[in-house]
Amino acid sequence: xxxxxxxxxxxxxxxxxxxxxxxxxxxxxxxxxxxxxxxxxxxxxxxxxxxxxxxxxxxxxxxxxxxxxxxxxxxxxxxxxxxxxxxxxxxxxxxxxxxxxxxxxxxxxxxxxxxxxxxxxxxxxxxxxxxxxxxxxxxxxxxxxxxxxxxxxxxxxxxxxxxxxxxxxxxxxxxxxxxxxxxxxxxxxxxxxxxxxxxxxxxxxxxxxxxxxxxxxxxxxxxxxxxxxxxxxxxxxxxxxxxxxxxxxxxxxxxxxxxxxxxxxxxxxxxxxxxxxxxxxxxxx
Amino acid sequence: xxxxxxxxxxxxxxxxxxxxxxxxxxxxxxxxxxxxxxxxxxxxxxxxxxxxxxxxxxxxxxxxxxxxxxxxxxxxxxxxxxxxxxxxxxxxxxxxxxxxxxxxxxxxxxxxxxxxxxxxxxxxxxxxxxxxxxxxxxxxxxxxxxxxxxxxxxxxxxxxxxxxxxxxxxxxxxxxxxxxxxxxxxxxxxxxxxxxxxxxxxxxxxxxxxxxxxxxxxxxxxxx
Numbered sequence: 001x002x003x004x005x006x007x008x009x010x011x012x013x014x015x016x017x018x019x020x021x022x023x024x025x026x027x028x029x030x031x032x033x034x035x036x037x038x039x040x041x042x043x044x045x046x047x048x049x050x051x052x053x054x055x056x057x058x059x060x061x062x063x064x065x066x067x068x069x070x071x072x073x074x075x076x077x078x079x080x081x082x083x084x085x086x087x088x089x090x091x092x093x094x095x096x097x098x099x100x101x102x103x104x105x106x107x108x109x110x111x112x113x114x115x116x117x118x119x120x121x122x123x124x125x126x127x128x129x130x131x132x133x134x135x136x137x138x139x140x141x142x143x144x145x146x147x148x149x150x151x152x153x154x155x156x157x158x159x160x161x162x163x164x165x166x167x168x169x170x171x172x173x174x175x176x177x178x179x180x181x182x183x184x185x186x187x188x189x190x191x192x193x194x195x196x197x198x199x200x201x202x203x204x205x206x207x208x209x210x211x212x213x214x215x216x217x218x219x220x221x222x223x224x225x226x227x228x229x230x231x232x233x234x235x236x237x238x239x240x241x242x243x244x245x246x247x248x249x250x251x252x253x254x255x256x257x258x259x260x261x262x263x264x265x266x267x268x269x270x271x272x273x274x275x276x277x278x279x280x281x282x283x284x285x
Numbered sequence: 286x287x288x289x290x291x292x293x294x295x296x297x298x299x300x301x302x303x304x305x306x307x308x309x310x311x312x313x314x315x316x317x318x319x320x321x322x323x324x325x326x327x328x329x330x331x332x333x334x335x336x337x338x339x340x341x342x343x344x345x346x347x348x349x350x351x352x353x354x355x356x357x358x359x360x361x362x363x364x365x366x367x368x369x370x371x372x373x374x375x376x377x378x379x380x381x382x383x384x385x386x387x388x389x390x391x392x393x394x395x396x397x398x399x400x401x402x403x404x405x406x407x408x409x410x411x412x413x414x415x416x417x418x419x420x421x422x423x424x425x426x427x428x429x430x431x432x433x434x435x436x437x438x439x440x441x442x443x444x445x446x447x448x449x450x451x452x453x454x455x456x457x458x459x460x461x462x463x464x465x466x467x468x469x470x471x472x473x474x475x476x477x478x479x480x481x482x483x484x485x486x487x488x489x490x491x492x493x494x495x496x497x498x499x500x501x502x503x504x505x506x507x508x509x
Contacts, residue, residue: 172486184362186486194461198331199318200309201489208490225367225497251497256361256370263365265490 020074020102021046027081029060029089029120037087046070048079051094059088064126066095071110073102073136078111081124085117085146093126096158096269099167101134107168112141116149128156128207128269131190135167140174147178148216151259154276156209158269159189166190166206175259177214182257204246205265207272211252211279214259222254226282228264228275248272252279290417293387294410295427297434301406302379306372307439307507308332308432312495314443322450325440326457329433333458335489337432338465339363340407341425342484345473347411348424351481353396353404359481360405366493368500370405372509378403384413392416411473422470429465433458439507 023046029037037060044050047070053061064079071077083089099108116122131137145151155173159166168190175183187208189196196202230247248271250264262279266272293299309332313319319328343360347353364370381403385393393416396404403409407428414424437451468485475483496509 174482174486181359181362181482183365184359184482184486185365185488187488187490193334194464195331195334198327199313199316199324200328200331200492201335203316203318203491205491222367225501227494227498227501249494249498251366251494253366253368253497255365261365263490263493265494 020072020076020106020108021070022076023047024078024080025050025064026079027062027089027091029083029087031084031086035086037089046077048077059090059121059123061090061092064091064093066093066097069098069100071097071108071137072100073108074104074106075102075108075110077109078113080113081122082115083117083120083122083149086119087117088121090123091125096127096130098130098132098161099135099137099169100132101136101167105136107136107138110137110139112139114141114143114151114153116143116145116151118146118148120146121150123152125152125154128158128209129169130158130161131167131169132161133164133167135169137167137169139169139171141172143175145175145177145182145214149177150215151175151212153212154209156207156269156272156276157187157189159206159208168192173210175212175214177257177259180257182214182259183212183255183261202265205267207266207269209264209266209272209276211262211276212259213283216258218254218258218260223252223260223283225254226252226279228252228262228278229266248275250275250279252282287418288423290388290414290419291423291427294414294417294419295430297438299383301383302376303431303435304438305507306376306435306509307443308435308509309492309495309499310436310439311443311505311507312499314440316495319440320444322446322454325437325446325451326454329436329454329458330461331489332436332492333429333432333461333465335487336492337429338469338485338487340432341429341465341469342472343405343407344411344414344424344428345421345470346476346481346484347408348414348419348421349474349477350415351473351476353408353412354399355481356408356411356476357400357404359484360408363484363486363488364405365488366497368496368509369493372496373405373407374400374403375508376403376406377409380406380409380413384409384416388413388416390416421473422466425466425469425473426462429462429469433462443506
């Protein structure tokens with residue numbers, strides 16, 4: 001027989017300082033009577049300062065500004081963004097996020113929760129997440145979409161700052177649409193993730209990214225498959241193929257439901273962004 | 286239950302069509318990423334801990350009696366490129382034919398009727414294991430092993446690699462196969478209580494990208 005564990009007796013406020021920072025930032029976008037998107041909730045917290053950006057018509061715009069160095073090991077950070085029915089919200093970031101080691105060796109947690117209502121559109125376009133040497137970050141991105149919601153989501157990961165090995169980075173992206181799971185993917189790189197640095201997974205690349213576009217228009221006809229960047233690897237008989245430089249490459253392809261996903265790998269963040277921008281143009285986004 | 290059914294299911298000669306697929310090894314050989322036994326082992330280790338883990342868990346869940354249609358949807362959500370979804374369904378259809386002839390079971394008939402173009406292969410394999418009376422962990426083992434035996438066999442043909450060396454690669458990875466089969470079985474057995482979200486979703490970007498590139502080759506030795 002197994003004894004039940006005692007309930008957690010340390011609420012967040014009682015946690016010692018070494019346990020790290022807890023912060024949850026929140027944004028809610030809502031349309032008012034004339035169809036303009038307002039931001040009734042724009043609450044920064046901890047390392048997340050939220051700036052409203054002047055919008056010339058179109059969607060409401062928010063920029064996430066890093067107010068301190070985070071996430072550090074032991075931190076528990078979250079951002080919750082809701083685009084209510086009929087609204088349009090565009091979120092960017094001022095700079096890359098760098099996952100850093102903490103004092104205790106405990107992992108950091110960073111949870112992004114995005115909700116998009118009927119007829120609403122959310123563009124979630126942060127800057128890259130950089131996994132610094134010695135860091136350990138567990139990230140989740142969970143998206144709930146109504147059946148007629150539109151989403152454009154970019155996710156970029158850079159393994160290590162310039163010239164250093166990567167930290168441990170585990171990230172799960174789960175997208176549900178009208179109650180069904182459209183996409184569920186976990187990436188695990190760095191110490192403790194067996195097989196990550198192999199030719200089946202990254203092949204020496206250090207920047208990985210995805211651009212996901214979901215919308216009811218994809219139900220009419222799936223996006224065509226498109227290769228991005230270097231399309232090599234066709235057999236080159238009689239040509240040695242061992243020591244070619246790393247070429248950024250990717251693919252834009254339809255999901256099993258109404259959406260398309262670009263996946264790309266590159267030696268660095270700059271070449272990765274180029275491929276994802278190419279994919280965005282391919283989707284007219 | 287006869288444990289010998291596991292040998293049958295994991296046998297490369299089981300007529301389920303796997304020999305026509307390289308598991309991503311053909312484009313990796315062409316790119317120079319697989320050129321000898323050492324590089325084959327690295328490729329196989331990466332495939333095993335990503336695509337192999339997901340497939341092992343799906344098979345274990347099917348063998349544990351979870352709804353195969355829910356598992357098939359979960360497999361779709363974990364397979365972002367159409368080339369690999371098509372391969373999984375084609376292999377699933379062939380596995381279904383072989384399984385229904387070998388271990389007839391109304392549960393197999395029902396899945397074949399619900400997915401006439403084929404369900405994802407690990408789901409069919411897991412259900413076949415159940416029909417054969419095998420436990421979830423055996424299904425996970427069969428799938429985990431197949432994840433590396435396919436590329437290793439293909440590399441022998443693609444590179445004229447010494448078959449002894451290719452077999453040694455599989456032996457070196459035995460502990461990794463144990464680990465993936467155990468993780469996959471543990472996750473698969475939790476699905477009934479906790480839902481399909483507990484299934485691993487490990488992704489391998491290069492397998493996805495090169496699968497689509499390979500599918501566009503005008504001439505190739507392997508179907509995938």
